[in-house]
Amino acid sequence: xxxxxxxxxxxxxxxxxxxxxxxxxxxxxxxxxxxxxxxxxxxxxxxxxxxxxxxxxxxxxxxxxxxxxxxxxxxxxxxxxxxxxxxxxxxxxxxxxxxxxxxxxxxxxxxxxxxxxxxxxxxxxxxxxxxxxxxxxxxxxxxxxxxxxxxxxxxxxxxxxxxxxxxxxxxxxxxxxxxxxxxxxxxxxxxxxxxxxxxxxxxxxxxxxxxxxxxxxxxxxxxxxxxxxxxxxxxxxxxxxxxxxxxxxxxxxxxxxxxxxxxxxxxxxxxxxxxxxxxxxxxxxxxxxxxxxxxxxxxxxxxxx
Amino acid sequence: xxxxxxxxxxxxxxxxxxxxxxxxxxxxxxxxxxxxxxxxxxxxxxxxxxxxxxxxxxxxxxxxxxxxxxxxxxxxxxxxxxxxxxxxxxxxxxxxxxxxxxxxxxxxxxxxxxxxxxxxxxxxxxxxxxxxxxxxxxxxxxxxxxxxxxxxxxxxxxxxxxxxxxxxxxxxxxxxxxxxxxxxxxxxxxxxxxxxxxxxxxxxxxxxxxxxxxxxxxxxxxxxxxx
Numbered sequence: 001x002x003x004x005x006x007x008x009x010x011x012x013x014x015x016x017x018x019x020x021x022x023x024x025x026x027x028x029x030x031x032x033x034x035x036x037x038x039x040x041x042x043x044x045x046x047x048x049x050x051x052x053x054x055x056x057x058x059x060x061x062x063x064x065x066x067x068x069x070x071x072x073x074x075x076x077x078x079x080x081x082x083x084x085x086x087x088x089x090x091x092x093x094x095x096x097x098x099x100x101x102x103x104x105x106x107x108x109x110x111x112x113x114x115x116x117x118x119x120x121x122x123x124x125x126x127x128x129x130x131x132x133x134x135x136x137x138x139x140x141x142x143x144x145x146x147x148x149x150x151x152x153x154x155x156x157x158x159x160x161x162x163x164x165x166x167x168x169x170x171x172x173x174x175x176x177x178x179x180x181x182x183x184x185x186x187x188x189x190x191x192x193x194x195x196x197x198x199x200x201x202x203x204x205x206x207x208x209x210x211x212x213x214x215x216x217x218x219x220x221x222x223x224x225x226x227x228x229x230x231x232x233x234x235x236x237x238x239x240x241x242x243x244x245x246x247x248x249x250x251x252x253x254x255x256x257x258x259x260x261x262x263x264x265x266x267x268x269x270x271x272x273x274x275x276x277x278x279x280x281x282x283x284x285x286x287x288x289x290x291x292x293x294x295x296x297x298x299x300x301x302x303x304x305x
Numbered sequence: 306x307x308x309x310x311x312x313x314x315x316x317x318x319x320x321x322x323x324x325x326x327x328x329x330x331x332x333x334x335x336x337x338x339x340x341x342x343x344x345x346x347x348x349x350x351x352x353x354x355x356x357x358x359x360x361x362x363x364x365x366x367x368x369x370x371x372x373x374x375x376x377x378x379x380x381x382x383x384x385x386x387x388x389x390x391x392x393x394x395x396x397x398x399x400x401x402x403x404x405x406x407x408x409x410x411x412x413x414x415x416x417x418x419x420x421x422x423x424x425x426x427x428x429x430x431x432x433x434x435x436x437x438x439x440x441x442x443x444x445x446x447x448x449x450x451x452x453x454x455x456x457x458x459x460x461x462x463x464x465x466x467x468x469x470x471x472x473x474x475x476x477x478x479x480x481x482x483x484x485x486x487x488x489x490x491x492x493x494x495x496x497x498x499x500x501x502x503x504x505x506x507x508x509x510x511x512x513x514x515x516x517x518x519x520x521x522x523x524x525x526x527x528x529x530x531x532x
Contacts (some may be wrong), residue, residue: 288326
């Protein structure tokens with residue numbers, strides 16, 4: 001019970017802080033003072049107090065988009081263990097619910113984007129759908145690598161098995177899975193090298209252009225949903241790399257938090273030092289991610305111990 | 306078998322994928338050099354650091370140093386120099402597109418895993434990744450040499466093929482025997498050849514470097530064959 005409460009507290013206070021932390025890493029890498037780490041909180045608080053503006057061409061889909069996306073991500077967040085190896089919600093096959101919820105959330109946002117009737121948003125929606133679909137095989141292959149050893153398609157079982165057997169040190173396939181998952185993470189979260197979250201040119205945007213017309217509370221929901229997505233995906237990434245000890249919740253939470261903020265540092269530094277890929281190179285990047293994850297499966301089949 | 310061996314072999318496979326998909330000649334040469342470093346570290350990872358001091362220690366240490374100097378130093382240096390001096394295009398222009406190249410490479414790696422894991426018997430005491438990693442390096446190298454348009458990228462493919470032979474030798478024969486050292490000596494030969502063909506004869510290189518024209522044409526151009 002306590003662990004469930006800790007899990008929910010983490011989900012409430014972690015994500016926006018993590019986003020602010022990435023911004024801080026990026027500003028430090030560029031030798032700027034940067035906004036306060038809690039800036040995203042201030043932004044969301046301000047947006048929630050504002051009213052929303054709706055175009056006359058939009059329908060219920062536009063209003064529902066951010067809410068459905070946030071709700072999907074919030075349910076998905078309950079499936080990923082944050083406090084050791086047990087998640088509040090876990091059952092055999094929950095990885096499929098997880099990926100389904102992620103896709104449903106994205107689908108709701110894409111419908112909302114196309115509902116505006118804006119050419120730019122339609123273009124962005126098409127790109128987000130295309131790259132999201134190409135990233136999906138990588139995600140499933142990674143989840144296969146993670147869950148195959150325990151024979152149960154559930155995050156909690158898979159990660160507790162990893163903690164028992166020693167994870168990465170015993171199974172090099174997990175390293176490949178983690179690399180492929182890193183590629184999925186930057187694609188799903190639309191970060192460099194796939195997409196630049198700070199770009200100001202609609203023609204090159206992927207994720208940002210999809211949410212261009214949302215304002216006020218809707219934009220706040222979009223921001224929270226995005227931050228939550230980043231939080232749970234980075235948590236899975238950490239789980240793949242570090243066998244988080246079970247049985248000691250405090251140690252587990254500490255390990256997870258440290259790991260997630262290290263992932264954030266990695267994302268921030270990556271964004272500071274490399275440029276985004278040319279749009280035509282992105283499919284190749286995503287195919288490479290799937291191939292790497294597939295090699296991870298081959299490595300597991302060989303029974304490397 | 307130590308986990309570091311597995312990680313090194315995985316790094317070698319990853320570099321294969323990288324070389325097959327990178328479009329820059331320079332990046333390919335660098336990846337080749339990195340693979341050389343991984344190969345030099347392989348005997349140490351397999352048998353532990355004491356392999357350099359125990360028994361035929363000097364033997365192994367010399368072989369490791371020779372591998373490092375040649376594969377990670379001299380050969381990449383010679384290739385980079387040849388690239389700049391001969392004025393070949395620094396973008397790789399393969400016959401097949403990068404996407405298909407990537408999928409083909411993945412297929413070759415899968416084939417190598419199938420042959421190395423399911424068909425060949427696994428030798429006791431060696432990493433199960435050894436033969437698949439070596440075979441995939443060999444196959445990818447062969448593919449790269451086949452699909453290359455310029456002499457320089459063909460040489461890169463050949464070097465990777467040779468790296469695969471090195472890994473298989475290392476994995477099948479365990480302790481560093483004379484056969485593997487002969488492989489290293491073959492590298493010296495390759496390095497000398499590279500120097501001779503690509504660097505010293507500076508001007509002819511430009512004409513030789515483009516293999517497309519030097520291939521015997523199967524279809525006679527004048528008789529209206531598809532071109």
